[in-house]
Structures are given as C-alpha cells and as structure tokens.
Amino acid sequence: MTGPDFDEEPAEHRRFARYLHDLEAVDESDEADLVAVVLGDQDTTMAESAVGRHMDRRAAQLLATAAFTLWTDTMADVIADHDFLTRRLHEWRLLRTIVMGDPWAVDEVTGASDWFQRTATTTQIVSSPEALRLLRDHGRTRRIRNAASHRLDQLEQRT
Template structure:
C-alpha cells in the first residue's frame, strides 16, 4: 500500500480522439491526406475535429509554404473543407502568405484586411521588406507592428 490517496482521472474520450487525429494527420501520406481530413471532419464533436484539422493545416502549410507542392495540396484540401468557413478562410490566408513569401502578386489591402492571426504569423515568418514595412507601419495591433519592426531590424544586421 502507498501512503495517501491516489486518484486516477480519466481522460475524456474526445481528448484521446484529438490526440489520435493529430498523430494520424502528422503521419499521413500526401495521397491519403484529403481522405483523412474528410474522416476527421465527420467526427461528431465538430469543434474538436475542426481544431485538429486547423492544427494540421497550419503545420502542413508552414512546411509547404515555398514548396512547389503547395498549390496542389491547397486545391486538394479546399475541396474537403469547402463547407467549413473557418478552415476555408485559414487556407485562403495561408495562400496569401505563400504569395508574399514567394514574391507572387499580392495587395496591401489584402495584407491589411487579413486576420490578426495572419498578421502575427506574417510578421514572424515573412522576409518581404515591402510586407514587413507595411505591417510595421499599419499592422492592426501594437504586437504586429513591433514584431514586423524587429524582423526588419534583423534583416539589416
């Protein structure tokens, strides 16, 4: 016998499924990814399922940001998430981030109209001086403006 009382708290099943989904999505082969995302989004806990998919989407998009595979991946995923407004919006913002990252066409209006999440992410990952200057001057929050200024300073070292 051990001294004191020991309690074992059960992990809620949706937490277990969430962890399993994240692992399966991390390990999925590219050709099976859309099907797995579709399966996850069918989970009865819609909030948990969407959370798992957005984490996966963020991780994969970051990995593929300047990769030639991004457009095909984005197209395949967009057909699966078409009825999930938040996921569609997040993928659209990753596509804008990619356009800036690879020096494709983008507009100041799109950058400044993008979500706080987008502007924070852009200030952390972009190297485009034009985009960083825009965020440093007109970013929505003080945090975004400061992060963009830091990135610009790092580039000039």
C-alpha cells in the first residue's frame, strides 16, 4: 500500500528508534535521567520496550564487571514503577549471581522466566554446572533443557 497515509513511518516508531539511538549514545552520568525521560513517554509499551532493550544491552556489557552492581542499583530506582523492567533487572542480577559463583536459590532459577532460562543456557559466560544441570532437568521448555545439556557437554569437553 502506498499513499500519504502509508508512506510515513508512525510517530511511535520514530520515537522508538530515536530513544534506542539516544540510549546507546548516552553518557553514563546521564543514563538514569534519560531512562526516566523515555519512561515518561505517553506510549508506555513502546517506552518500556526501548528501555528493556537498553537494559539488556548494558547489563550484558557490565555483567562481569564491578560496575554492574552500581548500575543495577541506579536502574532499580528509575524503573521501580515498571513491573516488567523490574523483573528483567532482577533476573539480570540472578544471572550475575550465577556467573560470579555466589549462592543462588533453586526456586529462583526454576521459577525464572523463559527469557532468563534461555539466556542462562546460551550465554557462554555462564559456566555453573549446578545451574546448567538444574536447567537440563527442570528447565521450562524442551529448548531450554536441550541447550543446558549442550552447554554441560561443552563444559565437560574442556575439562
């Protein structure tokens, strides 16, 4: 379809792209303020999606660094009123706990979202045999169980 009503990209798509660009380029000192601005957009779903993508990118970058904890504490304050984002941040913290070899609870891992379980089984930085065995045996989907089994095989081949 063409014509004046179909040739132009919807305004929320342009804002979404601009938000992603701005969030990728933002200085760390201004990040929390920009996230708050984005979350103030009238299209809550679009705003949360943009911030969610940004959080996933930043969390993956910072996961194994000392800056991760300060970053998550800052983000937690900014996103506190957004349930999906709060859960995602919590799951990034759980992933870091596993990566760093700190104690974690079985029910947190088995009760985590499909996204978390897939990420934990496909991220090369996760090398906890205990977590991978748990997901191999109790992962929510066959895909997760198979990925956990594959990662365990990879770990065993290295030793």
